[in-house]
Amino acid sequence: MSDTKQIGRKKRVYHLNTPFSVISWPHISVDHQDSVLELLCNLLSPLKQYREAYINSSKGKRAAKKHAQPPKPIPSESALVPPKPELDAKIDVGFNSITRTLREMTQPCNQVEAEKRIYSMIFVARGDQSPAFNCHFPKMIAAASKHLPAEQEIRLVGFSKPCSERLSSCLGVPRVSSVAVARDAPGAEALWTLVREVVAPVTSSWLEDIRSSDFQRTKIGFSDTVAGSKRTRTK
Incomplete structure:
Protein backbone atom coordinates (compact mmCIF):
# COMPACT_ATOMS: atom_id res chain seq x y z
CA MET A 1 0.00 0.00 0.00
CA SER A 2 1.38 3.42 -0.94
CA ASP A 3 0.24 7.03 -0.84
CA THR A 4 -0.04 9.07 -4.02
CA LYS A 5 -0.46 12.83 -3.96
CA GLN A 6 -3.20 14.28 -6.17
CA ILE A 7 -2.40 17.46 -8.08
CA GLY A 8 -4.33 20.46 -6.74
CA ARG A 9 -7.29 21.51 -8.83
CA LYS A 10 -8.47 25.06 -9.42
CA LYS A 11 -11.64 26.38 -7.83
CA ARG A 12 -13.46 29.70 -7.63
CA VAL A 13 -14.10 31.28 -4.22
CA ASP A 34 1.66 70.64 19.89
CA SER A 35 -0.27 73.89 19.38
CA VAL A 36 -3.62 72.22 20.03
CA LEU A 37 -2.30 70.44 23.13
CA ASN A 56 -9.42 66.39 48.87
CA SER A 57 -8.10 63.50 46.83
CA SER A 58 -9.24 60.08 48.01
CA LYS A 59 -6.58 57.89 49.63
CA GLY A 60 -8.78 54.81 49.91
CA LYS A 61 -11.12 53.43 52.56
CA ARG A 62 -8.38 51.63 54.46
CA ALA A 63 -6.30 54.78 54.88
CA ALA A 64 -9.38 56.75 55.93
CA LYS A 65 -10.19 54.26 58.71
CA LYS A 66 -6.57 54.18 59.90
CA HIS A 67 -6.35 57.93 60.27
CA ALA A 68 -9.89 58.54 61.47
CA GLN A 69 -10.36 61.93 63.10
CA PRO A 70 -13.20 63.37 65.17
CA PRO A 71 -15.78 65.33 63.16
CA LYS A 72 -14.80 68.89 62.44
CA PRO A 73 -17.07 71.79 63.36
CA ILE A 74 -19.44 73.01 60.68
CA PRO A 75 -17.72 75.83 58.77
CA SER A 76 -19.23 79.25 58.57
CA GLU A 77 -20.88 80.54 55.41
CA SER A 78 -17.74 82.50 54.51
CA ALA A 79 -15.70 79.28 54.48
CA LEU A 80 -18.06 77.28 52.27
CA VAL A 81 -16.62 75.73 49.13
CA PRO A 82 -17.39 77.86 46.06
CA PRO A 83 -19.20 76.24 43.12
CA LYS A 84 -17.19 74.42 40.50
CA PRO A 85 -16.07 76.34 37.41
CA GLU A 86 -18.71 76.44 34.69
CA LEU A 87 -16.30 74.60 32.41
CA ASP A 88 -16.49 71.49 34.62
CA ALA A 89 -20.03 70.77 33.39
CA LYS A 90 -18.94 71.08 29.74
CA ILE A 91 -16.04 68.62 29.86
CA ASP A 92 -16.16 64.82 29.80
CA VAL A 93 -13.10 62.77 30.67
CA GLY A 94 -12.57 59.10 29.99
CA PHE A 95 -13.57 56.31 27.66
CA ASN A 96 -16.92 55.41 29.25
CA SER A 97 -18.52 58.84 29.61
CA CYS A 109 -33.91 63.33 18.91
CA ASN A 110 -36.64 62.68 21.48
CA GLN A 111 -36.01 65.58 23.80
CA VAL A 112 -35.44 69.31 23.73
CA GLU A 113 -32.23 70.08 21.85
CA ALA A 114 -30.98 72.36 24.63
CA GLU A 115 -31.03 69.44 27.07
CA LYS A 116 -28.71 67.29 24.97
CA ARG A 117 -24.96 67.56 25.29
CA ILE A 118 -23.33 68.02 21.90
CA TYR A 119 -19.58 67.74 21.55
CA SER A 120 -17.51 70.04 19.40
CA MET A 121 -14.08 68.43 19.95
CA ILE A 122 -12.75 65.12 21.22
CA PHE A 123 -9.08 64.64 22.07
CA VAL A 124 -7.54 61.17 22.40
CA ALA A 125 -4.05 60.32 23.68
CA ARG A 126 -3.39 57.68 21.02
CA GLY A 127 0.33 57.53 21.78
CA ASP A 128 -0.39 56.06 25.22
CA GLN A 129 -2.99 53.47 24.16
CA SER A 130 -3.48 50.33 22.18
CA PRO A 131 -5.65 50.93 19.07
CA ALA A 132 -8.20 48.50 20.51
CA PHE A 133 -9.17 51.14 23.10
CA ASN A 134 -9.89 53.98 20.66
CA CYS A 135 -10.60 52.48 17.21
CA HIS A 136 -14.34 53.01 17.74
CA PHE A 137 -14.08 56.80 18.02
CA PRO A 138 -13.96 57.63 14.26
CA LYS A 139 -17.04 55.49 13.54
CA MET A 140 -19.07 56.84 16.46
CA ILE A 141 -18.13 60.46 15.72
CA ALA A 142 -19.07 60.07 12.05
CA ALA A 143 -22.46 58.67 13.09
CA ALA A 144 -22.99 61.38 15.72
CA SER A 145 -22.11 64.18 13.27
CA LYS A 146 -24.35 63.13 10.40
CA HIS A 147 -27.29 65.25 11.67
CA LEU A 148 -25.17 68.30 12.54
CA PRO A 149 -24.57 71.30 10.26
CA ALA A 150 -21.26 71.23 8.40
CA GLU A 151 -19.76 74.02 10.50
CA GLN A 152 -20.64 72.18 13.74
CA GLU A 153 -19.39 68.68 12.92
CA ILE A 154 -17.38 67.10 15.71
CA ARG A 155 -13.61 67.29 15.30
CA LEU A 156 -11.51 64.31 16.39
CA VAL A 157 -7.91 65.01 17.41
CA GLY A 158 -5.60 62.06 17.98
CA PHE A 159 -2.30 62.92 19.65
CA SER A 160 0.33 60.59 18.22
CA LYS A 161 2.89 61.46 20.91
CA PRO A 162 2.34 60.29 24.52
CA CYS A 163 0.55 63.08 26.38
CA SER A 164 -1.64 61.29 28.92
CA GLU A 165 0.53 62.38 31.85
CA ARG A 166 0.38 66.02 30.82
CA LEU A 167 -3.40 65.93 30.46
CA SER A 168 -3.64 64.24 33.86
CA SER A 169 -1.52 66.99 35.36
CA CYS A 170 -3.66 69.72 33.78
CA LEU A 171 -6.86 68.19 35.14
CA GLY A 172 -5.51 67.09 38.50
CA VAL A 173 -6.71 63.49 38.10
CA PRO A 174 -4.67 60.25 38.10
CA ARG A 175 -5.18 59.13 34.49
CA VAL A 176 -6.61 60.70 31.34
CA SER A 177 -7.02 58.84 28.06
CA SER A 178 -9.49 61.13 26.30
CA VAL A 195 -8.94 72.83 15.63
CA ARG A 196 -11.49 73.68 12.96
CA GLU A 197 -8.71 75.08 10.75
CA VAL A 198 -6.19 72.23 11.07
CA VAL A 199 -8.43 69.16 11.55
CA ALA A 200 -10.93 67.98 8.96
CA PRO A 201 -14.26 66.42 9.98
CA VAL A 202 -14.49 62.64 10.17
CA THR A 203 -15.79 61.28 6.87
CA SER A 204 -17.53 57.97 6.21
CA SER A 205 -18.38 56.93 2.65
CA TRP A 206 -20.86 54.24 3.69
CA LEU A 207 -22.77 56.67 5.91
CA GLU A 208 -23.04 59.04 2.96
CA ASP A 209 -24.43 56.19 0.85
CA ILE A 210 -27.20 55.69 3.40
CA ARG A 211 -28.50 59.19 2.71
CA SER A 212 -28.70 58.48 -1.01
CA SER A 213 -31.92 57.07 -2.46
CA ASP A 214 -30.10 55.26 -5.28
CA PHE A 215 -30.38 51.48 -5.33
CA GLN A 216 -27.09 49.79 -4.51
CA ARG A 217 -26.66 46.39 -6.09
CA THR A 218 -25.02 43.58 -4.18
CA LYS A 219 -21.39 43.29 -5.21
CA ILE A 220 -20.09 39.74 -5.17
CA GLY A 221 -16.38 39.30 -5.68
CA PHE A 222 -14.54 36.13 -6.57
CA SER A 223 -11.02 34.86 -6.89
CA ASP A 224 -9.54 31.77 -8.51
CA THR A 225 -7.41 29.65 -6.26
CA VAL A 226 -5.99 26.16 -6.08
CA ALA A 227 -7.68 23.60 -3.89
CA GLY A 228 -5.47 21.95 -1.34
CA SER A 229 -3.93 18.71 -2.44
CA LYS A 230 -4.76 15.49 -0.63
CA ARG A 231 -3.22 12.08 -0.47
CA THR A 232 -5.06 8.98 -1.67
CA ARG A 233 -4.18 5.47 -0.71
CA THR A 234 -3.56 2.86 -3.39
CA LYS A 235 -3.31 -0.85 -2.81
Missing part, protein backbone atom coordinates in the same frame (compact mmCIF):
# COMPACT_ATOMS: atom_id res chain seq x y z
CA TYR A 14 -16.85 33.88 -3.83
CA HIS A 15 -16.86 36.57 -1.17
CA LEU A 16 -18.86 39.62 -0.08
CA ASN A 17 -17.02 42.74 1.01
CA THR A 18 -18.32 44.46 4.12
CA PRO A 19 -19.87 47.89 3.44
CA PHE A 20 -18.64 49.13 6.81
CA SER A 21 -15.14 50.04 5.74
CA VAL A 22 -12.50 51.30 8.12
CA ILE A 23 -12.79 55.02 8.90
CA SER A 24 -9.43 56.76 9.10
CA TRP A 25 -8.44 59.22 11.78
CA PRO A 26 -8.23 62.82 10.55
CA HIS A 27 -4.67 63.84 9.78
CA ILE A 28 -2.99 66.51 11.90
CA SER A 29 0.68 67.43 11.72
CA VAL A 30 2.95 67.12 14.75
CA ASP A 31 3.42 70.90 14.94
CA HIS A 32 -0.33 71.45 14.98
CA GLN A 33 -0.69 68.73 17.61
CA GLU A 38 -0.99 73.73 24.53
CA LEU A 39 -4.35 75.47 24.10
CA LEU A 40 -6.18 72.46 25.54
CA CYS A 41 -4.00 72.45 28.65
CA ASN A 42 -4.56 76.19 29.12
CA LEU A 43 -8.31 75.59 28.91
CA LEU A 44 -8.26 72.77 31.47
CA SER A 45 -5.87 74.32 34.00
CA PRO A 46 -8.61 76.12 36.06
CA LEU A 47 -10.17 72.73 36.81
CA LYS A 48 -6.91 71.53 38.34
CA GLN A 49 -6.61 74.70 40.43
CA TYR A 50 -10.12 74.18 41.80
CA ARG A 51 -9.49 70.52 42.64
CA GLU A 52 -6.24 71.31 44.43
CA ALA A 53 -7.84 74.11 46.45
CA TYR A 54 -11.20 72.62 47.41
CA ILE A 55 -11.31 68.88 46.71
CA ILE A 98 -17.51 60.00 26.12
CA THR A 99 -18.68 56.77 24.46
CA ARG A 100 -22.00 56.97 26.32
CA THR A 101 -22.64 60.53 25.14
CA LEU A 102 -21.71 59.72 21.54
CA ARG A 103 -24.16 56.83 21.61
CA GLU A 104 -26.89 59.18 22.82
CA MET A 105 -26.07 61.64 20.04
CA THR A 106 -26.64 58.99 17.38
CA GLN A 107 -30.15 58.25 18.66
CA PRO A 108 -33.24 60.00 17.22
CA VAL A 179 -11.18 64.50 26.77
CA ALA A 180 -14.37 65.77 25.14
CA VAL A 181 -15.38 69.44 25.00
CA ALA A 182 -19.02 70.44 24.61
CA ARG A 183 -20.08 72.89 21.93
CA ASP A 184 -20.95 75.67 24.40
CA ALA A 185 -17.91 75.27 26.67
CA PRO A 186 -16.82 78.68 28.02
CA GLY A 187 -13.34 79.82 27.05
CA ALA A 188 -12.95 77.27 24.24
CA GLU A 189 -13.35 79.70 21.34
CA ALA A 190 -9.62 79.97 20.53
CA LEU A 191 -9.16 76.19 20.73
CA TRP A 192 -12.19 75.57 18.52
CA THR A 193 -10.97 78.08 15.93
CA LEU A 194 -7.57 76.38 15.66
Whole structure:
Protein backbone atom coordinates (compact mmCIF):
# COMPACT_ATOMS: atom_id res chain seq x y z
CA MET A 1 0.00 0.00 0.00
CA SER A 2 1.38 3.42 -0.94
CA ASP A 3 0.24 7.03 -0.84
CA THR A 4 -0.04 9.07 -4.02
CA LYS A 5 -0.46 12.83 -3.96
CA GLN A 6 -3.20 14.28 -6.17
CA ILE A 7 -2.40 17.46 -8.08
CA GLY A 8 -4.33 20.46 -6.74
CA ARG A 9 -7.29 21.51 -8.83
CA LYS A 10 -8.47 25.06 -9.42
CA LYS A 11 -11.64 26.38 -7.83
CA ARG A 12 -13.46 29.70 -7.63
CA VAL A 13 -14.10 31.28 -4.22
CA TYR A 14 -16.85 33.88 -3.83
CA HIS A 15 -16.86 36.57 -1.17
CA LEU A 16 -18.86 39.62 -0.08
CA ASN A 17 -17.02 42.74 1.01
CA THR A 18 -18.32 44.46 4.12
CA PRO A 19 -19.87 47.89 3.44
CA PHE A 20 -18.64 49.13 6.81
CA SER A 21 -15.14 50.04 5.74
CA VAL A 22 -12.50 51.30 8.12
CA ILE A 23 -12.79 55.02 8.90
CA SER A 24 -9.43 56.76 9.10
CA TRP A 25 -8.44 59.22 11.78
CA PRO A 26 -8.23 62.82 10.55
CA HIS A 27 -4.67 63.84 9.78
CA ILE A 28 -2.99 66.51 11.90
CA SER A 29 0.68 67.43 11.72
CA VAL A 30 2.95 67.12 14.75
CA ASP A 31 3.42 70.90 14.94
CA HIS A 32 -0.33 71.45 14.98
CA GLN A 33 -0.69 68.73 17.61
CA ASP A 34 1.66 70.64 19.89
CA SER A 35 -0.27 73.89 19.38
CA VAL A 36 -3.62 72.22 20.03
CA LEU A 37 -2.30 70.44 23.13
CA GLU A 38 -0.99 73.73 24.53
CA LEU A 39 -4.35 75.47 24.10
CA LEU A 40 -6.18 72.46 25.54
CA CYS A 41 -4.00 72.45 28.65
CA ASN A 42 -4.56 76.19 29.12
CA LEU A 43 -8.31 75.59 28.91
CA LEU A 44 -8.26 72.77 31.47
CA SER A 45 -5.87 74.32 34.00
CA PRO A 46 -8.61 76.12 36.06
CA LEU A 47 -10.17 72.73 36.81
CA LYS A 48 -6.91 71.53 38.34
CA GLN A 49 -6.61 74.70 40.43
CA TYR A 50 -10.12 74.18 41.80
CA ARG A 51 -9.49 70.52 42.64
CA GLU A 52 -6.24 71.31 44.43
CA ALA A 53 -7.84 74.11 46.45
CA TYR A 54 -11.20 72.62 47.41
CA ILE A 55 -11.31 68.88 46.71
CA ASN A 56 -9.42 66.39 48.87
CA SER A 57 -8.10 63.50 46.83
CA SER A 58 -9.24 60.08 48.01
CA LYS A 59 -6.58 57.89 49.63
CA GLY A 60 -8.78 54.81 49.91
CA LYS A 61 -11.12 53.43 52.56
CA ARG A 62 -8.38 51.63 54.46
CA ALA A 63 -6.30 54.78 54.88
CA ALA A 64 -9.38 56.75 55.93
CA LYS A 65 -10.19 54.26 58.71
CA LYS A 66 -6.57 54.18 59.90
CA HIS A 67 -6.35 57.93 60.27
CA ALA A 68 -9.89 58.54 61.47
CA GLN A 69 -10.36 61.93 63.10
CA PRO A 70 -13.20 63.37 65.17
CA PRO A 71 -15.78 65.33 63.16
CA LYS A 72 -14.80 68.89 62.44
CA PRO A 73 -17.07 71.79 63.36
CA ILE A 74 -19.44 73.01 60.68
CA PRO A 75 -17.72 75.83 58.77
CA SER A 76 -19.23 79.25 58.57
CA GLU A 77 -20.88 80.54 55.41
CA SER A 78 -17.74 82.50 54.51
CA ALA A 79 -15.70 79.28 54.48
CA LEU A 80 -18.06 77.28 52.27
CA VAL A 81 -16.62 75.73 49.13
CA PRO A 82 -17.39 77.86 46.06
CA PRO A 83 -19.20 76.24 43.12
CA LYS A 84 -17.19 74.42 40.50
CA PRO A 85 -16.07 76.34 37.41
CA GLU A 86 -18.71 76.44 34.69
CA LEU A 87 -16.30 74.60 32.41
CA ASP A 88 -16.49 71.49 34.62
CA ALA A 89 -20.03 70.77 33.39
CA LYS A 90 -18.94 71.08 29.74
CA ILE A 91 -16.04 68.62 29.86
CA ASP A 92 -16.16 64.82 29.80
CA VAL A 93 -13.10 62.77 30.67
CA GLY A 94 -12.57 59.10 29.99
CA PHE A 95 -13.57 56.31 27.66
CA ASN A 96 -16.92 55.41 29.25
CA SER A 97 -18.52 58.84 29.61
CA ILE A 98 -17.51 60.00 26.12
CA THR A 99 -18.68 56.77 24.46
CA ARG A 100 -22.00 56.97 26.32
CA THR A 101 -22.64 60.53 25.14
CA LEU A 102 -21.71 59.72 21.54
CA ARG A 103 -24.16 56.83 21.61
CA GLU A 104 -26.89 59.18 22.82
CA MET A 105 -26.07 61.64 20.04
CA THR A 106 -26.64 58.99 17.38
CA GLN A 107 -30.15 58.25 18.66
CA PRO A 108 -33.24 60.00 17.22
CA CYS A 109 -33.91 63.33 18.91
CA ASN A 110 -36.64 62.68 21.48
CA GLN A 111 -36.01 65.58 23.80
CA VAL A 112 -35.44 69.31 23.73
CA GLU A 113 -32.23 70.08 21.85
CA ALA A 114 -30.98 72.36 24.63
CA GLU A 115 -31.03 69.44 27.07
CA LYS A 116 -28.71 67.29 24.97
CA ARG A 117 -24.96 67.56 25.29
CA ILE A 118 -23.33 68.02 21.90
CA TYR A 119 -19.58 67.74 21.55
CA SER A 120 -17.51 70.04 19.40
CA MET A 121 -14.08 68.43 19.95
CA ILE A 122 -12.75 65.12 21.22
CA PHE A 123 -9.08 64.64 22.07
CA VAL A 124 -7.54 61.17 22.40
CA ALA A 125 -4.05 60.32 23.68
CA ARG A 126 -3.39 57.68 21.02
CA GLY A 127 0.33 57.53 21.78
CA ASP A 128 -0.39 56.06 25.22
CA GLN A 129 -2.99 53.47 24.16
CA SER A 130 -3.48 50.33 22.18
CA PRO A 131 -5.65 50.93 19.07
CA ALA A 132 -8.20 48.50 20.51
CA PHE A 133 -9.17 51.14 23.10
CA ASN A 134 -9.89 53.98 20.66
CA CYS A 135 -10.60 52.48 17.21
CA HIS A 136 -14.34 53.01 17.74
CA PHE A 137 -14.08 56.80 18.02
CA PRO A 138 -13.96 57.63 14.26
CA LYS A 139 -17.04 55.49 13.54
CA MET A 140 -19.07 56.84 16.46
CA ILE A 141 -18.13 60.46 15.72
CA ALA A 142 -19.07 60.07 12.05
CA ALA A 143 -22.46 58.67 13.09
CA ALA A 144 -22.99 61.38 15.72
CA SER A 145 -22.11 64.18 13.27
CA LYS A 146 -24.35 63.13 10.40
CA HIS A 147 -27.29 65.25 11.67
CA LEU A 148 -25.17 68.30 12.54
CA PRO A 149 -24.57 71.30 10.26
CA ALA A 150 -21.26 71.23 8.40
CA GLU A 151 -19.76 74.02 10.50
CA GLN A 152 -20.64 72.18 13.74
CA GLU A 153 -19.39 68.68 12.92
CA ILE A 154 -17.38 67.10 15.71
CA ARG A 155 -13.61 67.29 15.30
CA LEU A 156 -11.51 64.31 16.39
CA VAL A 157 -7.91 65.01 17.41
CA GLY A 158 -5.60 62.06 17.98
CA PHE A 159 -2.30 62.92 19.65
CA SER A 160 0.33 60.59 18.22
CA LYS A 161 2.89 61.46 20.91
CA PRO A 162 2.34 60.29 24.52
CA CYS A 163 0.55 63.08 26.38
CA SER A 164 -1.64 61.29 28.92
CA GLU A 165 0.53 62.38 31.85
CA ARG A 166 0.38 66.02 30.82
CA LEU A 167 -3.40 65.93 30.46
CA SER A 168 -3.64 64.24 33.86
CA SER A 169 -1.52 66.99 35.36
CA CYS A 170 -3.66 69.72 33.78
CA LEU A 171 -6.86 68.19 35.14
CA GLY A 172 -5.51 67.09 38.50
CA VAL A 173 -6.71 63.49 38.10
CA PRO A 174 -4.67 60.25 38.10
CA ARG A 175 -5.18 59.13 34.49
CA VAL A 176 -6.61 60.70 31.34
CA SER A 177 -7.02 58.84 28.06
CA SER A 178 -9.49 61.13 26.30
CA VAL A 179 -11.18 64.50 26.77
CA ALA A 180 -14.37 65.77 25.14
CA VAL A 181 -15.38 69.44 25.00
CA ALA A 182 -19.02 70.44 24.61
CA ARG A 183 -20.08 72.89 21.93
CA ASP A 184 -20.95 75.67 24.40
CA ALA A 185 -17.91 75.27 26.67
CA PRO A 186 -16.82 78.68 28.02
CA GLY A 187 -13.34 79.82 27.05
CA ALA A 188 -12.95 77.27 24.24
CA GLU A 189 -13.35 79.70 21.34
CA ALA A 190 -9.62 79.97 20.53
CA LEU A 191 -9.16 76.19 20.73
CA TRP A 192 -12.19 75.57 18.52
CA THR A 193 -10.97 78.08 15.93
CA LEU A 194 -7.57 76.38 15.66
CA VAL A 195 -8.94 72.83 15.63
CA ARG A 196 -11.49 73.68 12.96
CA GLU A 197 -8.71 75.08 10.75
CA VAL A 198 -6.19 72.23 11.07
CA VAL A 199 -8.43 69.16 11.55
CA ALA A 200 -10.93 67.98 8.96
CA PRO A 201 -14.26 66.42 9.98
CA VAL A 202 -14.49 62.64 10.17
CA THR A 203 -15.79 61.28 6.87
CA SER A 204 -17.53 57.97 6.21
CA SER A 205 -18.38 56.93 2.65
CA TRP A 206 -20.86 54.24 3.69
CA LEU A 207 -22.77 56.67 5.91
CA GLU A 208 -23.04 59.04 2.96
CA ASP A 209 -24.43 56.19 0.85
CA ILE A 210 -27.20 55.69 3.40
CA ARG A 211 -28.50 59.19 2.71
CA SER A 212 -28.70 58.48 -1.01
CA SER A 213 -31.92 57.07 -2.46
CA ASP A 214 -30.10 55.26 -5.28
CA PHE A 215 -30.38 51.48 -5.33
CA GLN A 216 -27.09 49.79 -4.51
CA ARG A 217 -26.66 46.39 -6.09
CA THR A 218 -25.02 43.58 -4.18
CA LYS A 219 -21.39 43.29 -5.21
CA ILE A 220 -20.09 39.74 -5.17
CA GLY A 221 -16.38 39.30 -5.68
CA PHE A 222 -14.54 36.13 -6.57
CA SER A 223 -11.02 34.86 -6.89
CA ASP A 224 -9.54 31.77 -8.51
CA THR A 225 -7.41 29.65 -6.26
CA VAL A 226 -5.99 26.16 -6.08
CA ALA A 227 -7.68 23.60 -3.89
CA GLY A 228 -5.47 21.95 -1.34
CA SER A 229 -3.93 18.71 -2.44
CA LYS A 230 -4.76 15.49 -0.63
CA ARG A 231 -3.22 12.08 -0.47
CA THR A 232 -5.06 8.98 -1.67
CA ARG A 233 -4.18 5.47 -0.71
CA THR A 234 -3.56 2.86 -3.39
CA LYS A 235 -3.31 -0.85 -2.81
